[in-house]
Amino acid sequence: MKTVSLKKAILVNLALVAACALTLYPVLWVVKMALTPAQGFSLSANPLPVEWSVQNFADVVSTTDAAGAWLFGRQFLNSIIIAALTTALGLTLAATAGYAFSRFVFPGRDLGMKLFLVTQMFPGVVMAIPLYILLDTLHLLNSVAGLVLVYSTTAIPYCVWMLKGYFDTIPRDLEEAALIDGASQWRVFTQIVLPLARPALVVTALFSFMTAWNEFIQAATLIDKESMYTAPVGLRFFVGGFSQQWGYFAAGAIITAIPVVALFLFLQKYLISGLTAGAVKG
Numbered sequence: 001m002k003t004v005s006l007k008k009a010i011l012v013n014l015a016l017v018a019a020c021a022l023t024l025y026p027v028l029w030v031v032k033m034a035l036t037p038a039q040g041f042s043l044s045a046n047p048l049p050v051e052w053s054v055q056n057f058a059d060v061v062s063t064t065d066a067a068g069a070w071l072f073g074r075q076f077l078n079s080i081i082i083a084a085l086t087t088a089l090g091l092t093l094a095a096t097a098g099y100a101f102s103r104f105v106f107p108g109r110d111l112g113m114k115l116f117l118v119t120q121m122f123p124g125v126v127m128a129i130p131l132y133i134l135l136d137t138l139h140l141l142n143s144v145a146g147l148v149l150v151y152s153t154t155a156i157p158y159c160v161w162m163l164k165g166y167f168d169t170i171p172r173d174l175e176e177a178a179l180i181d182g183a184s185q186w187r188v189f190t191q192i193v194l195p196l197a198r199p200a201l202v203v204t205a206l207f208s209f210m211t212a213w214n215e216f217i218q219a220a221t222l223i224d225k226e227s228m229y230t231a232p233v234g235l236r237f238f239v240g241g242f243s244q245q246w247g248y249f250a251a252g253a254i255i256t257a258i259p260v261v262a263l264f265l266f267l268q269k270y271l272i273s274g275l276t277a278g279a280v281k282g
Contacts, residue, residue: 029047030253031250032048032049033250034056034057035051036050036053037053037055039245040246059248060251060255065226075227075230075234078144078229078230079231081144082151082212083213085148086148086208086211090151090204090208091201093156094156094160094162094163095197096189097163098160098161098166099193102168103167113160113161116156117161120157128217128221132221135150141223142228150218151212154211155211159204159207162203166200167197170193170197174192178192202267202271203267213232213260216232234252235253
């Protein structure tokens with residue numbers, strides 16, 4: 001029996017190693033292009049660079065505009081501001097809406113939740129023209145506020161569904177006891193429900209941040225000023241119709257991915273419980 005268990009363990013671990021290798025192979029290719037001094041696209045199957053250099057990273061970070069202003073830093077800061085504001089606004093609206101759908105009975109509650117799902121059926125490219133016209137009417141094109149509003153409304157439906165499912169698992173007895181003791185509904189929500197829903201809030205915040213950070217199509221459509229671009233939009237100019245600077249593109253992609261990876265690692269202790277939020281009803 002021990003021999004069979006050992007063989008099974010070895011086979012399972014070999015399968016996991018193979019799966020990890022397949023998953024990491026594209027990532028290693030990006031790292032290879034970033035660390036290779038040349039700007040060409042290598043066709044070699046070897047994912048390890050022959051020559052090592054960090055010059056691509058230095059050149060990308062030091063990118064400036066025609067006036068000599070630090071362009072990459074401005075675009076990177078734009079992404080941070082937009083993603084942070086989107087997370088704050090989306091999480092605030094989704095938490096209050098999710099709690100209302102979970103705890104209160106009102107006309108149109110079920111229909112409202114279904115309509116949230118309907119909005120997720122349309123890809124962002126379909127909404128690009130209506131959003132452009134709307135923001136143009138409101139004079140919010142080429143602005144941080146315009147992108148924050150667009151990203152927040154895109155992320156809210158999913159966030160409401162997720163938080164509503166988690167709020168359903170929180171026993172109502174805790175809230176009823178607090179209400180009997182004289183606590184207001186708002187105090188119950190902020191001091192009892194939200195602390196208990198921290199895992200779901202963390203996952204929802206991470207989703208909102210990643211949605212705003214990685215989005216490209218709407219940002220490229222609604223912004224046409226170089227200094228107002230987000231980091232993903234700024235990277236597209238390294239690979240265009242007249243030049244293909246794959247080394248710069250790969251280096252910029254790695255730098256742009258660092259905040260999301262760091263945030264993921266920082267919040268990972270909440271992810272397991274948060275991702276299973278709403279899976280069962282208590």
